[in-house]
Amino acid sequence: MIPTVEQVRAMTSLLVEREELLAVAKFLKTDPQLQFDFCSCVTAVDYLKQDCIEVVYHLYSVALKHGPIALKVRAPRALDQCRVPSLTPVWRGCEFQEREAFDLYGVKFDGHPDLRRILMWDEFVDHPMRKDYVPPSAMEAKK
Amino acid sequence: MPVDPNLQSELQKQGVFVMPVEFLYNWSRKSSIWPVQFGLACCAIEMIAAAAARHDIARFGAEVFRASPRQADLMIVSGTVTKKMAPQVVRLYNQMPEPKYVIAMGACAISGGPFKDGYNVLKGVDRYIPVDVHIPGCPPRPEALLHALMTLQDKISKQHLNEARWYDKGSLAEYTVPECGAHDLEPPFNPEVWELPKK
Numbered sequence: 001m002i003p004t005v006e007q008v009r010a011m012t013s014l015l016v017e018r019e020e021l022l023a024v025a026k027f028l029k030t031d032p033q034l035q036f037d038f039c040s041c042v043t044a045v046d047y048l049k050q051d052c053i054e055v056v057y058h059l060y061s062v063a064l065k066h067g068p069i070a071l072k073v074r075a076p077r078a079l080d081q082c083r084v085p086s087l088t089p090v091w092r093g094c095e096f097q098e099r100e101a102f103d104l105y106g107v108k109f110d111g112h113p114d115l116r117r118i119l120m121w122d123e124f125v126d127h128p129m130r131k132d133y134v135p136p137s138a139m140e141a142k143k
Numbered sequence: 144m145p146v147d148p149n150l151q152s153e154l155q156k157q158g159v160f161v162m163p164v165e166f167l168y169n170w171s172r173k174s175s176i177w178p179v180q181f182g183l184a185c186c187a188i189e190m191i192a193a194a195a196a197r198h199d200i201a202r203f204g205a206e207v208f209r210a211s212p213r214q215a216d217l218m219i220v221s222g223t224v225t226k227k228m229a230p231q232v233v234r235l236y237n238q239m240p241e242p243k244y245v246i247a248m249g250a251c252a253i254s255g256g257p258f259k260d261g262y263n264v265l266k267g268v269d270r271y272i273p274v275d276v277h278i279p280g281c282p283p284r285p286e287a288l289l290h291a292l293m294t295l296q297d298k299i300s301k302q303h304l305n306e307a308r309w310y311d312k313g314s315l316a317e318y319t320v321p322e323c324g325a326h327d328l329e330p331p332f333n334p335e336v337w338e339l340p341k342k
Contacts, residue, residue: 121227122323123324126262126325137260137266
């Protein structure tokens with residue numbers, strides 16, 4: 001399937017299906033004309049109304065001095081279905097940033113070598129950057 | 144017991160100083176307040192500036208930053224107390240010997256500051272430990288820290304030996320160290336030192 005390509009000013013973004021993410025990432029990294037050898041940022045966006053969470057990877061090519069492009073993939077919001085393939089095997093630098101996206105958005109990265117919380121403590125169960133998260137202080141204000 | 148001022152002045156001319164033991168005791172304590180050496184965020188930079196040559200906290204006898212809570216009298220909570228760090232801060236306070244004092248430095252330490260509506264910052268360190276002096280500011284200037292120190296010195300010089308809390312039996316109980324729970328710190332505050340504001 002051809003990924004959805006979007007151009008916003010200087011930023012090109014590719015929206016791909018979950019099944020194709022790994023193959024697209026490997027192509028972007030290895031293709032001689034592209035050589036996106038550096039993943040600078042991994043984050044997620046919570047689209048509450050569309051019921052999906054979008055994971056965004058920002059890629060640069062240090063070798064060819066171009067970029068960034070955004071590589072995007074979407075997953076349903078439900079915690080048990082919110083899974084995308086990990087790109088840590090392709091770009092090693094994704095490891096901690098994928099852990100952060102897991103910690104704050106609850107996205108599970110299949111194939112990640114060490115998917116633990118990175119910012120919040122281990123006993124914490126919520127994902128605080130999700131739009132439906134209710135902080136404990138709000139509960140306190142109601143009392 | 145007040146001393147006759149004329150007699151006191153006359154004795155001073157001969158090199159004899161008459162004063163209550165309490166005055167000497169408090170004067171010694173307030174002139175050597177040793178803080179614990181730790182910083183939590185950007186306020187710590189201002190604390191370091193207060194200790195450096197330009198502002199020179201040594202003028203107040205508080206320059207001996209101790210690397211161990213066992214040797215310290217004062218805890219300067221300089222910066223954001225995250226919920227992950229709060230148990231360690233309370234534990235450090237518990238390990239300090241009496242008499243001990245706390246200065247909460249900066250907006251974050253006194254109330255959570257700009258992170259008050261967030262999910263990972265303690266909304267004021269006074270939820271778990273008793274704070275003697277609060278300094279507002281983001282961050283407060285070193286002068287503000289020095290002012291807080293002088294305020295604390297005033298407080299110390301007004302304390303009475305026979306009312307000192309740390310000589311009472313059973314007053315040295317440790318404060319509850321919060322635990323990291325599933326949604327928030329457990330308990331979210333220590334009711335011995337803090338309670339929810341009434342509406």
